[in-house]
Amino acid sequence: VYSVVKEPFDHDMPSGKSLAILNVIPTLGVGGAERWLTTLGPALQKRGHEFHVAALWAPYDLGQELEAAGIHVFRLDVPHRRLFPIAIAKLRALMHRNQYDIVNGHLLFGSLYARFAATFARGPARVVSTMYNLGYDSYPAKSIYRRLGKYLDGWSARRLDDLAICVSHGVEAHYRKHLGLAKTFVLPLGISPETIIGKSTRDRDELRRSLGIDNSFVIVNPARFVPEKGHRYLLEALRILKTVHGLTPQVLAIGGGSLRPVIEEAARERGIVAQVAFLPALPQQHLLEYMRAADLMVLPSTHDGCPTVVLEAMALGIPVVATAVGGIVDQVDPDVSGLLVPPADAESLADALHRIMNNQELREQLAHTAKRHVERFYVAELAQGYEALCMQLLTKGRAGTPSATSVPEIGT
Structure with a gap:
């Protein structure tokens, strides 16, 4: 189910190695990205990893479901989505306390704030953004505000992300076209x-x-x-x-x-x-x-x-x-x-x-x-792929970031 990479993944984790992963997402309302965390998180924890979720602002509808699965949820209560300094400060403090291996931003604001907070935290974490939609086609950047947001999204993704995970080949093509991304990898959403x-x-x-x-x-x-x-x-x-x-x-x-x-x-x-x-x-x-x-x-x-x-x-x-x-x-x-x-x-x-x-x-x-x-599309296999992807990022760093050289059919 993965894009072709320069070197094949080794799906066997190093002995005793577990990952500490922080997921940053705008809310925990009921949506596709939020629901994916409730599916992927338990599967990764079952494989021995720490999977934390930081939601920037309300609603937090899925928070209890995540916590019932043993996942740490941080409700940051940022008063407004554009209060950039407050969001960055709260995320930076969280990263200092926990020393994450992977910081994974989700959706536009989750990815933006995760990128900058991880940069200011100056920690060892690799920064990943998960791209879910075809937003720049659905809602073209016509206003000054939207054009500025698109510019900031593209600039920060190209400069600060170690990798963009795209949930489909269509999404990958979309963000390569609109944001000029080169470091992308296709890992679809799945189900339990x-x-x-x-x-x-x-x-x-x-x-x-x-x-x-x-x-x-x-x-x-x-x-x-x-x-x-x-x-x-x-x-x-x-x-x-x-x-x-x-x-x-x-x-x-x-x-x-x-x-x-x-x-x-x-x-x-x-x-x-x-x-x-x-x-x-x-x-x-x-x-x-x-x-x-x-x-x-x-x-x-x-x-x-x-x-x-x-x-x-x-x-x-x-x-x-x-x-x-x-x-x-x-x-x-x-x-x-x-x-x-x-x-x-x-x-x-x-x-x-x-x-x-x-x-x-x-x-x-x-x-x-x-x-x-x-x-x-069962989550057990997709969690294994996510795990291997993170391990390659950690062991090889930016120079070894996976890059899709071709796009095979899902399931090959």
């Missing part, structure tokens, strides 16, 4: 099968009854209500299904985000509001129950880094229809483990939905294959 698969105790029919779902064909769409998740294309595809094919599947649109009222109004305008149930963002276990109860998972993103919800659906045996963007093309083998359509194309999406709704054999075939393919 024990968490996703192992906690299901009720059969599907019982789940549907308990959730108030009738015998309709049910599509689950777990995505924040933001422009890049492509809800308007899903709504238009539903209108086409209804008016052209006479199909009216029920859709569970689950997520938070500022665009929800706009999307609800768009559903009313298209005459499909009765088909769509809008649910708020849910804790992971509740979301997984809705996914288990569904017939199909749809993700019509226009930009996406490495959505773990696709992997979760595959692990649960739920067929996937998604767009061929970002990390989704690494996760889904077209017409083998799921169906992929072009982004921003409601007609192609409607065609794919029509095809899969009318073909139970296809749904079963895709689901069966997906459950096997998703095993390459």
